[in-house]
Amino acid sequence: xxxxxxxSVALDSVETPFGKKDDALGGSATYSAISASFFxxxxxxxxxxxxxxxxxxxxxxxxxxxTTGLEKKDGKTFRxxxxxxxxxxxAETLSTHLNxxxxxxxxxxxxxxxxxxxxxxxxxxxxxxxxxxxxxxxxLVACDTMNLxxxxxxxxxxxxxKQVDLFLLNDAEARQLSGEENxxxxxxxxxxxxxxxxxxxxxxxxxxxFKDGLHSVxxxxxxxxxxxxxGAGDTFAGGMTGYLSQQRKITNSILKKSLMYGSILASFxxxxxxxxxxxxxxxxxxxxxYKKLERLVKV
Amino acid sequence: xxxxxxxSVALDSVETPFGKKDDALGGSATYSAISASFFxxxxxxxxxxxxxxxxxxxxxxxxxxxTTGLEKKDGKTFRxxxxxxxxxxxAETLSTHLNxxxxxxxxxxxxxxxxxxxxxxxxxxxxxxxxxxxxxxxxLVACDTMNLxxxxxxxxxxxxxKQVDLFLLNDAEARQLSGEENxxxxxxxxxxxxxxxxxxxxxxxxxxxFKDGLHSVxxxxxxxxxxxxxGAGDTFAGGMTGYLSQQRKITNSILKKSLMYGSILASFxxxxxxxxxxxxxxxxxxxxxYKKLERLVKV
Numbered sequence: 001x002x003x004x005x006x007x008s009v010a011l012d013s014v015e016t017p018f019g020k021k022d023d024a025l026g027g028s029a030t031y032s033a034i035s036a037s038f039f040x041x042x043x044x045x046x047x048x049x050x051x052x053x054x055x056x057x058x059x060x061x062x063x064x065x066x067t068t069g070l071e072k073k074d075g076k077t078f079r080x081x082x083x084x085x086x087x088x089x090x091a092e093t094l095s096t097h098l099n100x101x102x103x104x105x106x107x108x109x110x111x112x113x114x115x116x117x118x119x120x121x122x123x124x125x126x127x128x129x130x131x132x133x134x135x136x137x138x139x140l141v142a143c144d145t146m147n148l149x150x151x152x153x154x155x156x157x158x159x160x161x162k163q164v165d166l167f168l169l170n171d172a173e174a175r176q177l178s179g180e181e182n183x184x185x186x187x188x189x190x191x192x193x194x195x196x197x198x199x200x201x202x203x204x205x206x207x208x209x210f211k212d213g214l215h216s217v218x219x220x221x222x223x224x225x226x227x228x229x230x231g232a233g234d235t236f237a238g239g240m241t242g243y244l245s246q247q248r249k250i251t252n253s254i255l256k257k258s259l260m261y262g263s264i265l266a267s268f269x270x271x272x273x274x275x276x277x278x279x280x281x282x283x284x285x286x287x288x289x290y291k292k293l294e295r296l297v298k299v
Numbered sequence: 300x301x302x303x304x305x306x307s308v309a310l311d312s313v314e315t316p317f318g319k320k321d322d323a324l325g326g327s328a329t330y331s332a333i334s335a336s337f338f339x340x341x342x343x344x345x346x347x348x349x350x351x352x353x354x355x356x357x358x359x360x361x362x363x364x365x366t367t368g369l370e371k372k373d374g375k376t377f378r379x380x381x382x383x384x385x386x387x388x389x390a391e392t393l394s395t396h397l398n399x400x401x402x403x404x405x406x407x408x409x410x411x412x413x414x415x416x417x418x419x420x421x422x423x424x425x426x427x428x429x430x431x432x433x434x435x436x437x438x439l440v441a442c443d444t445m446n447l448x449x450x451x452x453x454x455x456x457x458x459x460x461k462q463v464d465l466f467l468l469n470d471a472e473a474r475q476l477s478g479e480e481n482x483x484x485x486x487x488x489x490x491x492x493x494x495x496x497x498x499x500x501x502x503x504x505x506x507x508x509f510k511d512g513l514h515s516v517x518x519x520x521x522x523x524x525x526x527x528x529x530g531a532g533d534t535f536a537g538g539m540t541g542y543l544s545q546q547r548k549i550t551n552s553i554l555k556k557s558l559m560y561g562s563i564l565a566s567f568x569x570x571x572x573x574x575x576x577x578x579x580x581x582x583x584x585x586x587x588x589y590k591k592l593e594r595l596v597k598v
Contacts, residue, residue, distance in 0.1 A: 087480075181386075184523050205504040206518070217518040217595045219505070224483050256598045296516045297596050299555045 001139060003245040004112050005033045005238065006045040006131045007121025008101065009052070009070065010078040012274065016088055018227045024274035025056050026080065028121035028144065031234035034278050035265040036119070036242025037063040038286055043112050045069035045131070049077040049100045059279070068109040073100040088229050089203065090172075105130060114138050119241045120164070121234055122146050125156040132163060140244060142166040143195075144237040150177050162194035168237045170201045183208055199240070199259070201233055209259055215252070218259040221267035221293050228273045232266045235278060239265030264289045300438060302544040303411050304332045304537065305344040305430045306420025307400065308351070308369065309377040311573065315387055317526045323573035324355050325379065327420035327443065330533035333577050334564040335418070335541025336362040337585055342411050344368035344430070348376040348399045358578070367408040372399040387528050388502065389471075404429060413437050418540045419463070420533055421445050424455040431462060439543060441465040442494075443536040449476050461493035467536045469500045482507055498539070498558070500532055508558055514551070517558040520566035520592050527572045531565045534577060538564030563588045 007029030013022045029046045036042050042065045050072060060067050076099040082091045104127065117139040120128040128143060143164040149157055150173055157177075161167060167190065175181060178189035183200055187210040190198045198210040204226075206219040240262035247254050264286055271277040306328030312321045328345045335341050341364040349371065359366050375398040381390045403426065416438040419427040427442060442463040448456055449472055456476075460466060466489065474480060477488035482499055486509040489497045497509040503525075505518040539561035546553050563585055570576040 182523055184521050202504070205501070206516075208521075214521065214595065217505075217521075219516040219518070222483050222507075222513065222516075224481060253598070260598060294598055296513065297598065299552070299559060299593055299596060 001040065001245045002043055002113070002116045003036050003040045003119060003242055004043040004045060004069075004116045004135065005029050005036065005119045005121055006106065006128070007032060007119075007123045007144075007234070008078055009044075009046040009048050010080050011052075012230060013079070013081040014084070014228055014230050014273070015082075016084040016228050016273075017086075018225075019273060021228075021273045023079075026230060026274060027078065028123060028231075028234040030275060031231035031269060031278065032119055032121040032144070032238030032241075033060065033065045034063060034275060035235040035238030035269075036245070037065050038239065038265065038283060039242040039261070040245035042066065042242070043069055043109070043116065045106050045108070045112070047071040047073055047078075047100050047104050047106065049073060049075045052077045066111060068111055069106065071104075071106060075100045082230070084229060088226060091230070108134050117241060117245045118142070119237060120144065120160075121237060125149050125153045125160050129156060129160050132160065140165050140241070140250075142168065142237060142241045144168045144233065145173065146233075147173050147176060158193055161190070164195050166197040166199070166241070167195035168199040168201065168233065168240075170203070170233060174200045184214060187214065197255075199236075199262075201236055203229070203232070206263065207236070207259060209255070211255070216256050216259055218256070218263055219293065219297060221264050221289055223267055223271055226270045227277075229270050231269050231275065231278075235269040236262035236266045260290060260293055261286070264293060300339065300544045301342055301412070301415045302335050302339045302418060302541055303342040303344060303368075303415045303434065304328050304335065304418045304420055305405065305427070306331060306418075306422045306443075306533070307377055308343075308345040308347050309379050310351075311529060312378070312380040313383070313527055313529050313572070314381075315383040315527050315572075316385075317524075318572060320527075320572045322378075325529060325573060326377065327422060327530075327533040330530035330568060330574060330577065331418055331420040331443070331537030331540075332359065332364045333362060333574060334534040334537030334568075335544070336364050337538065337564065337582060338541035338560070339544035341365065341541070342368055342408070342415065344405050344407070344411070346370040346372055346399050346403050346405065348372060348374045351376045365410060367410055368405065370403075370405060374399045381529070383528060387525060390529070407433050416540060416544045417441070418536060419443065419459075420536060424448050424452045424459050428455060428459050431459065439464050439540070439549075441467065441536060441540045443467045443532065444472065445532075446472050446475060457492055460489070463494050465496040465498070465540070466494035467498040467500065467532065467539075469502070469532060473499045483513060486513065496554075498535075498561075500535055502528075502531070505562065506535070506558060508554070510554070515555050515558055517555070517562055518592065518596060520563050520588050522566055522570055525569045526576075528569050530568050530574065530577075534568040535561035535565045559589060559592055560585070563592060
């Protein structure tokens with residue numbers, strides 16, 4: 001099954017203790033789409049300015065990421081500037097320029113079918129909700145978010161939560177949204193708001209998955225060195241939903257595997273700057289890490 | 300196989316955000332022995348004063364914990380006073396009174412055989428080393444420690460490390476001992492110092508197990524509420540080595556299971572104050588949680 005992904009395509013300028021990159025390819029939809037494309041064909045819906053390098057569009061297309069829905073507008077591409085310090089658990093945003101994303105309301109391209117799966121990658125929940133209503137999805141609907149929207153668009157986010165099958169957020173965001181310090185309580189609270197399945201991502205400590213209560217605990221694929229955590233969550237969401245889109249039937253075992261693949265894909269992202277690690281990884285690399293992680297958890 | 304456990308027996312006064320207990324049963328050997336006794340008969344080697352309540356000795360004996368090696372000396376039992384705040388990740392020691400433990404050099408009782416397994420529960424590495432030389436162990440030798448000894452008895456600890464099969468410590472201690480921030484690097488460093496197997500405990504995030512490199516990742520059994528983290532690590536060490544002592548042959552699968560049981564037993568300890576939760580748990584409770592954890596991790 002195809003997976004439609006709506007989210008941001010951006011040019012990121014990021015500094016970590018291990019280096020610095022300016023105007024590198026980024027955005028939630030970028031990470032999610034590249035990650036998902038390891039498993040499933042993707043329709044990308046987003047917008048870029050006329051400064052967006054053409055080679056990235058070529059790269060998407062080569063990876064079976066259909067860019068019919070990637071609008072090109074007069075103006076500049078969305079830009080995000082951030083710095084990570086210390087253990088890099090938190091990104092300090094230095095500037096955000098929405099640019100062409102300001103007021104963006106995409107046209108759903110004709111090749112997007114309502115029977116496709118849908119990933120509402122991290123972006124303003126108002127825009128996520130708008131797409132949801134337009135796309136009238138009948139497949140799996142997944143939604144990712146971030147602290148910014150929990151602070152400023154809480155109402156819109158909670159409204160959206162009632163309609164999604166799978167909701168992904170990190171531990172700090174789960175605590176912020178639910179007001180619960182304990183992650184089991186946070187997961188229960190969020191599930192109670194309507195999402196059938198909830199993933200709480202814990203970075204290097206893996207992820208908790210809730211479906212009728214705590215369903216799975218999945219470790220991260222540990223690395224000797226992390227260069228840049230940007231896009232780890234987006235990559236997890238894309239890998240998980242991409243893997244699920246490849247399946248005929250979603251069983252408990254398939255759900256576990258999708259979480260493991262989310263973990264694995266994220267490990268390639270954080271290993272290098274920007275999307276470099278993810279772009280360099282081959283299907284064989286992914287499967288090798290998957291087998292290794294499977295051995296580490298197998299009882 | 301029997302398991303010999305040497306460590307502290309103490310009366311603890313602990314305050315957490317959830318309550319306060321004075322002179323409650325504590326000590327590394329107490330937690331480790333009760334935990335191990337779910338699986339294997341235990342020989343306890345330690346010392347108490349004449350103020351040590353007799354009911355605790357009766358309790359040990361009822362649980363198949365042989366107290367021939369529990370010396371009774373004139374004086375007061377070892378006392379530890381501490382406070383946990385916030386997320387309770389760190390105990391603030393308010394006072395430590397060694398009392399009868401001051402200069403303690405135990406007599407190895409005749410029922411302890413050199414073919415038994417040995418757990419050197421958390422205590423001064425000089426005393427751990429002394430016991431090791433006296434006991435001349437031919438079975439599995441495990442060793443637990445804490446930040447205090449890494450700071451003040453580093454040389455003795457590193458010497459001991461060369462001789463143990465299994466070394467257990469928590470994430471902060473692993474970083475402190477190795478000087479490595481990354482836990483994969485820390486595990487590698489510690490393994491390089493001689494311990495054949497290393498467990499790095501990460502509290503609510505589970506544990507990493509190293510044996511010829513990273514061997515297993517085991518989650519914690521998550522709880523809605525933690526009352527008192529005291530003894531969690533000791534309980535893990537006791538549960539793991541107790542389970543291993545029950546086995547004829549130590550395979551990779553048995554090692555994984557022993558880690559899972561360590562995790563499970565620790566969950567009973569932190570759930571209530573002092574050793575109350577561990578003492579209340581039945582074998583059926585332990586197995587129920589084990590099955591649940593197994594379901595959560597199974598791919």
